[in-house]
Each structure stands twice: as structure tokens, then as C-alpha cells.
Amino acid sequence: MILGLVTAVAASACYGTGSVLQAVGSRRSARAEAAAKGSGTGVTEHGGPSLSSTAKAVVTWEFILGTVLDFIGFGLGALAARLLPLFLSQTIISANLVITAVLSIKLLGLRLKNLEWASIGVLCGALVLLATAAGPEGGHHVEMAVHWWLLGVSVVLIAGGSLIVRRLGSSGAIVAGLLSGLGFGALGIGVRILNGIEPFGLGELASDPALYAILVGGIGGMYLHTVALQVGSVNGATAALVVGETVVPGAVGVLWLGDSSRAGLGWLAAFGFLLAVVSAVGVAYFGQEEAEVHGAQPKTPEPVHR
Template structure:
């Protein structure tokens, strides 16, 4: 349990630091493309502008950290109940805020510090209440369902995001969160890991669900960063990444709390999600979701909050 918690915390640190760098790269690209009219007819970033955002050095370094975080998060998902591992990883929102104080010289408000305190307290409550993780063994049909749902969410969601354009920040955030949540479930049920069996691994639909959900989630994550202030999109991402995987873990994978600790586990989970949402919400700018120009002051830390 302790090793799993430390692994999840390390994944959260990688994700939080990477998010700041990815946001810087995405917004730098968005400023250039806005000047060059690199937008769709609906006002959102086109495929070319999104690709250029990915090629900035800040985004590349942030993505490397994301891959490291993914590996650590995958280990945590195999060692902890999903409601605990996914919630700890989602606390990267708080880590991003704290890092922003040091790296960007931003002063957090009392409401933001209070929200951070709620998240930290909730994580302690969750860690205390969490029992051993379930087996993760599920029928192969469940793996096919996960692949089908991942393809539907990522492909259909991408089309809708393109149609919504500049209004798609919240929707893109929710879809990216669901993608990362599906990725966590896929890692948990993946065959051929323990014991290692390459044939079983390559023939498991869950492996391809991981690839689809991870790639689609990263793309939608980038689009949400380009559109502007994360605001409600960040809150939606947290909900998508934690609530559904946590429910799947309890209902289908056998995750459970310690005997007699069911209510503390539920309370810790709810408080952690609510606190993360509050961190994003209270840190959102009041002036709308516009991309600042070069003369504008540096963005608030929670404009940078992402997965």
C-alpha cells in the first residue's frame, strides 16, 4: 500500500509539472496561430495549430514528464484500488498550483489554500480507509466493451469538439478526463502482465483501449489548453478521471475499503474531487477565456491546471 501511494504521488508530481510546461507551449502556439488565423470555422484550433503546439519545446518536455507519470500511474493502478490511485493522481491540480507559487511568483488566495487543504485532508482520509485492491480479473467481453467505449468517446467526442470550436473547453476537458479514466481501467484489467505473456498482452483488447484512450485524451487535453482558461474544463477533467474509474473499480473489479471504513472512504473520495474542482474554479480568471498577448501579465496558475 505504501509503495503504491508513493508511486501515485510521484505520478502526480510528474503530471502537475508537465501540465505547466504543456500549457505554456500550447498558449504560445495559440497566440501565433490566432494571429495567422489558424482556427476552424467554429472558432477552435485547427489540426495544424494543435500539431504546432505539440512541437514546442515546452510541450515536448511536458509530454516526456507525462509519459513518466503514465508509467508510474500504471504501476499505482495495479497496486491500489482505482478510487485511491486515480484520486491521488488527480491531485496534480494541487501540485501545479503550489509549483506555480515558486515558479511564477503567484500568490494564492485564501479560498485556494483552503481548497488545497481540503484535498490533502481527503487524500489522508482515503489512504486510511482504503483496503486491498480487487483482483482485476474480468471476462474478455469486458475488455472488448472498454475498447468500444474508448473508440466511441474519443472519435465521436473529437468530432463534437471540432464542431463546438471555442465553446468546447468544458466538453474537451470532460472527454480527456474520461479518456484518462478509461486508460486507468485498462491498465488494471490488462492481461499478460503478471505473469508476463507477450501473446496474451498483444491479443488483449484492453491494450488497444489504453492506446486509443491515452492518445485521444492527450489530444483533447491539448485542445482544451489551446482554447483558453481551463476553468470548468479542469473540474470536468477531474470528475471524468476519478469518479467513473472509482465506481468501476468498486462495482466490477472488487476494490473495497477496510472493514468499517466505508463511509470515510466515500467522504474522502467526494471531498478530494470537490476540493480539486474548487482549486480550478477559484483560480479561474474572471475576464473570460481569452489567450493573453505578449504584453499581458503572466497567467494565473490555475489557468494552467490540467490532468
């Protein structure tokens, strides 16, 4: 349990720092895109970032460094998903929202409103409740049909979500953040049920559909998160990601994988989980004006920071 908690916290720190660095690179790309609007390039007909614009964002040095931290966070998060109940590991990892918010003040020049700080404080309290109530993790094995379902849902989610977000354009930041969170949630479930880990078997691992669900969810989630960072609030997009990354994996862990709370503390785990989700939604809601105030995707090619 202690090792799982430490790795989950470390993964959260890597993800939180990585998100802000990716936002810096994404917004620099967004400024270049805004300058290109006059020539009709770099944006979709709906006002969102084009595929080429997103591709340019991922080759900035800030984005690359953030991605390296994401990969480190992925490894640590995968270990945490094997050691802790999913409702606990995913929620702790999603607390990178706190780190994202704090670093965005320094690196992005943002100012958080009092209600955003209050929501972040509530989230921290919810994590304490969850850690207190969490019991041992459940099993790792489910029927192979579940592995195939996970892969199919991941493909539909990422492919369909990408089309929806592109049509929504500049108003799709929260939706993109939520869908990216669902992709990362599928990744967490896939890591938990992946065959060929204990004991290690390369053939069994390579033939498991859950492995490819992990790749689809991870890569697709990263793409959608990049789009969200380009067009909207970094804290709002990350908070929406938190909801997607915690609710579904937490429910799957409890309903199908045998995750449970300590005896007599089920109510505390449920309350802490609900509180975490509500507070994350609060950060997303109260941070909606950030993109307009600070110009995540400015209307003129001026610096985004004021």
C-alpha cells in the first residue's frame, strides 16, 4: 500500500509538471496559428487547431520535456494501478491538477480565482478521505471478452472524440479534456487487467487486446489533451481530464475487479470519491474564463501573457 501511494504521488507530480510544460508549447503554437488565421491556414473551419498546428505544438522543446515527464508518470502510474484500488490510484494521479494549477501561476502567468483555490483545497481533502478508506486492491484477471471490449471502446472513444472536438473548434476544450481523461482511464484499466505481467510472458502480453487499448488510450488521450491545452483553460481542461480519468476506472475497479474499502468505511470512500469529482468539476467551471482572459488562443498574434 505504501509503495503504491508513493508511486501514485510521484506519477501525479510528473503528470502535473508535464501538463504545464505542454501547455507552454501548445500555446506558443496557438499564437503562431492565430497569426496564420489571416492567410486561412493552421485552423479548421470551426475555429479549432488543425492537425498540422497540433503537430507543430508537439515538437516544441517544452512539449517534448513535458512528454518525457508523462512517460515517466505513465510508468509510475502503471505500477500504482497494480498496487492500489483503481478508485484510489487514479484519483491520486489525477491530483496533478493541484500541481498544474500552482505551476501555471508561475509559467503561464495565470491568476486563480478564490473559488478555484477552494475547489483545489476540497480535492486535496477528498484524497485524504480516499486514502483513509481504501482497502486492498482486487484481482487482475477478467474474461478475455472484457479485454476486447476495452479495445473497441477505446478506438471508438478516441476516433469519434477527435472528430467531435474538431467540429466544436475553439469551444471544445472541456470536451477534449474529458475525452482525453476517458482515454487515460482506459489506459489505467488496461494496465490493471493486462495479461503476461505476473508471470511475465512476451507472447501472452503481445496477444492481449488490453495492450493495444493501452496504446490507443494513451496516444489518443495525449492528442486530445494537447488540443484542449491549445484552445482553452489549462486548469479547466486538466480538471475535465480528472473527471474522465477517475469516474469510469473507479467504477470498473469496484464493480468488476473486486476493489473495496476498509470494513465499515465504504461510505467514506464513496463520499471522498464524489467530493473529488465535484471539486474537479468546480475547477473546470470556475476556470472557464481563463482562456478568454489570458488568451489560450488569442485573436491577434500578441503574447498570451499579460
